[in-house]
Amino acid sequence: MRYQRKVVATVSVAVISGLLAVPIAMAQETEYLPLRTAEGAPDFNGIWQAINTAHWDIEPHGASKGTVPDLGALDAMPGGLGVVEGGEIPYQPEALARRNENFANRLYRDPAIKCYLPGVPRATYMPYPFQIIQSEAHVMILHQFAGAVRTVYMTDHTEAPADSWMGWSNGRWDGDTLIIETDGFNGMTWFDRAGNFHSGGLRVVERISARSAETLNYEVTLEDPTVFTRPWTIRMPLYRRVEPDAELMEFRCVEFVEDLIYGHLRKLPER
Amino acid sequence: MRWNVIVGVANIGLLGLAAPLGAHHAFSAEFDIEKPLTIEGKLVKWDMINPHSWFHIEVTAEDGTVVPWEVEGGSPNELIRNGVTKNTVEIGIMLTIEGYRAKDGTEKAVGRNFVLADGARLFLGGSGQRAGGNGR
Numbered sequence: 001m002r003y004q005r006k007v008v009a010t011v012s013v014a015v016i017s018g019l020l021a022v023p024i025a026m027a028q029e030t031e032y033l034p035l036r037t038a039e040g041a042p043d044f045n046g047i048w049q050a051i052n053t054a055h056w057d058i059e060p061h062g063a064s065k066g067t068v069p070d071l072g073a074l075d076a077m078p079g080g081l082g083v084v085e086g087g088e089i090p091y092q093p094e095a096l097a098r099r100n101e102n103f104a105n106r107l108y109r110d111p112a113i114k115c116y117l118p119g120v121p122r123a124t125y126m127p128y129p130f131q132i133i134q135s136e137a138h139v140m141i142l143h144q145f146a147g148a149v150r151t152v153y154m155t156d157h158t159e160a161p162a163d164s165w166m167g168w169s170n171g172r173w174d175g176d177t178l179i180i181e182t183d184g185f186n187g188m189t190w191f192d193r194a195g196n197f198h199s200g201g202l203r204v205v206e207r208i209s210a211r212s213a214e215t216l217n218y219e220v221t222l223e224d225p226t227v228f229t230r231p232w233t234i235r236m237p238l239y240r241r242v243e244p245d246a247e248l249m250e251f252r253c254v255e256f257v258e259d260l261i262y263g264h265l266r267k268l269p270e271r
Numbered sequence: 272m273r274w275n276v277i278v279g280v281a282n283i284g285l286l287g288l289a290a291p292l293g294a295h296h297a298f299s300a301e302f303d304i305e306k307p308l309t310i311e312g313k314l315v316k317w318d319m320i321n322p323h324s325w326f327h328i329e330v331t332a333e334d335g336t337v338v339p340w341e342v343e344g345g346s347p348n349e350l351i352r353n354g355v356t357k358n359t360v361e362i363g364i365m366l367t368i369e370g371y372r373a374k375d376g377t378e379k380a381v382g383r384n385f386v387l388a389d390g391a392r393l394f395l396g397g398s399g400q401r402a403g404g405n406g407r
Contacts, residue, residue, distance in 0.1 A: 161356035162319050162347045184357075 034176060034210035037134055042176045042210050044132045044139075047241040047248065050125035050218075053080030057194035058234060060087055067107040077193075083125070085233040089196060095227045102195025109195070111188055114261055115253035117148045117165035119189025120182050120204050121220045121234065129241050131248055139171055139178065144248040152180050160184025163200055180206040198224045214240040298398040302381045306372035307403070310340055310380060314366045319347050319357055323397060326382060328366060342368050342382040345396025353394045360385070370399050 034042040053061070060082035066075030091099060102109050112118050118126055128144040139152040152171040160168030160183060168184035187200030202224040211217045216238040223231040298304070312330035324344040329337050344350060360366060367386040373379035381399035384392040394400050 159356075159358070161351045161358075163357060 032210055032212050035213070039136050041134065041136075041173060042178070043134070044178065044208065044210070044216065045134050047129050047131045047246045048216065048238045049127075049129045049241055050236055050238055052083060052125065052236055053078055054083045054125040054234070054236065055122065055127055055192055056080065058083050058192045058196055059089060059194070060084075061194070083234045083236050085235060090229045090232055092227060092229055095197075099195050099197060102190070102197055104195075106193060106195050110190060110193055112145075112190070112193070113257070115146050115257050116188065117146055118143075119165055119185060119191075120150070120167055120169075121206065121222075122189060122191055123148050123150070123166070124206075124218065124220075124238070125236065128251070129246070129248055139180075142248060144251050146251060146253050150182075163187075165189060167202075167204065174207075177207050177209040180204075180208070182206070197227070198222070199226050201226055208238075211237060214242055216240075298381070298402040301373060301375075302371045302398070302402070303374050304371055304402055307369070308372050308380060309367060309369050309386070310342060310382075311365065311367045312340065314360060314362055314364055315339075316362065317360065319350065321346050324350060324395070326366070326368065328368070330378075338378055340378045340380065342370060342380050343397065343399065344382050345400065349396025353396050353400075355385075355393060355395065359393070368395075369403075371403065 034044075037043045037045070056077045057080065061077065061080055063079040064077045066072075066077060068075045089099075107113070112122070112126075117123070123141075123143045123145065124130065126143075126145050130144065131140075131142045133140040133142065135154075137153070137155045139154060141150040141152065143149070148166055150166050150169055152169040154171050157170040158168075163184050163186040165186055165188065167182040169180050169182040171178060171180040173179070182204040183202065185198070185200050185202045187198065187202070190197050202222065205221045205223075207217075207219045207221075209217045217235075218238045219233060219235045221231050221233050222228070310328055310330060312328040314326060315329050316327040318325045323346065326342040326344060328340045328342060330340055331337050344355075345353070350356070368380075368382045369384050369386060369392070370380045370382040373381075381397065381402075382395045383399040383403040384394045384405075387393060392405070394405070
């Protein structure tokens with residue numbers, strides 16, 4: 001009897017210690033070693049998507065009414081804790097006033113409504129998948145929204161020859177982290193649907209690393225001295241689309257906004 | 272002053288009703304191959320956009336009057352292939368452009384090439400280069 005009680009006690013202690021040990025191990029950041037491409041770089045090939053409310057508003061925000069009454073609850077903004085480190089974007093005072101004006105007029109001012117390319121990093125966290133295709137010389141990032149494409153030059157680093165919606169990206173590896181530096185923006189994109197904006201002088205540095213087999217860590221530092229008082233950072237995980245038939249669908253939104261942009265030029269009444 | 276260079280999605284309608292609505296390749300509908308000209312003036316603005324870039328030049332006549340000219344160039348891709356990037360020409364510089372005059376008689380032209388300080392030509396792509404060859 002005494003021997004059995006001792007065994008039970010010993011086993012119980014072992015089991016309880018084991019159970020306690022498991023949560024502690026999970027709480028620690030275990031270094032995940034990613035699978036590698038043939039060239040030895042971490043393999044980020046695949047289809048990824050962000051799951052958060054950053055595309056509505058990258059700052060913390062409660063749920064609020066939308067801008068299209070007929071869409072009711074489906075156009076209402078859901079609440080989110082935000083993705084900006086520290087919570088607030090460090091706008092200069094005049095820029096903050098302009099951001100607030102943008103928000104009040106977002107139904108008319110948001111460039112993405114007209115299918116203009118969404119810029120960086122907004123394209124990453126819009127609620128549509130994107131695909132990373134890696135080679136030694138280039139990392140291609142293909143977005144479902146408007147078919148936007150980013151070419152990240154990994155070996156041939158040059159200055160942007162022209163300004164554009166998605167900017168000009170030069171990339172490099174720092175250990176197992178992909179660092180992408182982008183500038184040459186045309187200044188006409190927003191960061192989200194809430195009017196957060198920047199100028200053509202924006203410089204974006206993205207740091208992408210593998211967090212697990214199906215997730216990435218995505219950290220972005222933004223710098224724009226005529227709009228913000230200092231550089232600031234946003235951070236979020238990115239999730240792999242694991243379904244076997246995952247693919248980007250065509251989304252040519254220019255056709256969907258023709259009436260919105262040119263409808264006033266119709267000679268005949270609306271169909 | 273930092274100048275604003277814009278590359279937009281190719282869409283003629285967005286240039287407004289004042290933009291030429293002729294077919295993209297119809298040089299002869301808008302410009303006159305028999306009216307070559309050389310424009311020399313101050314570059315006050317340039318739009319590096321699709322489908323055509325536009326150079327806004329202020330030409331000072333001998334009597335001192337300043338006449339604004341608009342000169343059409345190729346698309347950003349065509350300019351870049353010819354070695355013209357957003358940093359090639361700065362606002363405020365004196366620029367010389369060889370090209371062809373608009374048929375509507377306004378101060379508008381299609382540019383074939385810049386002429387650089389050393390006399391070399393820097394081509395602008397577009398219909399001006401296609402129609403005018405390489406100027407030799």
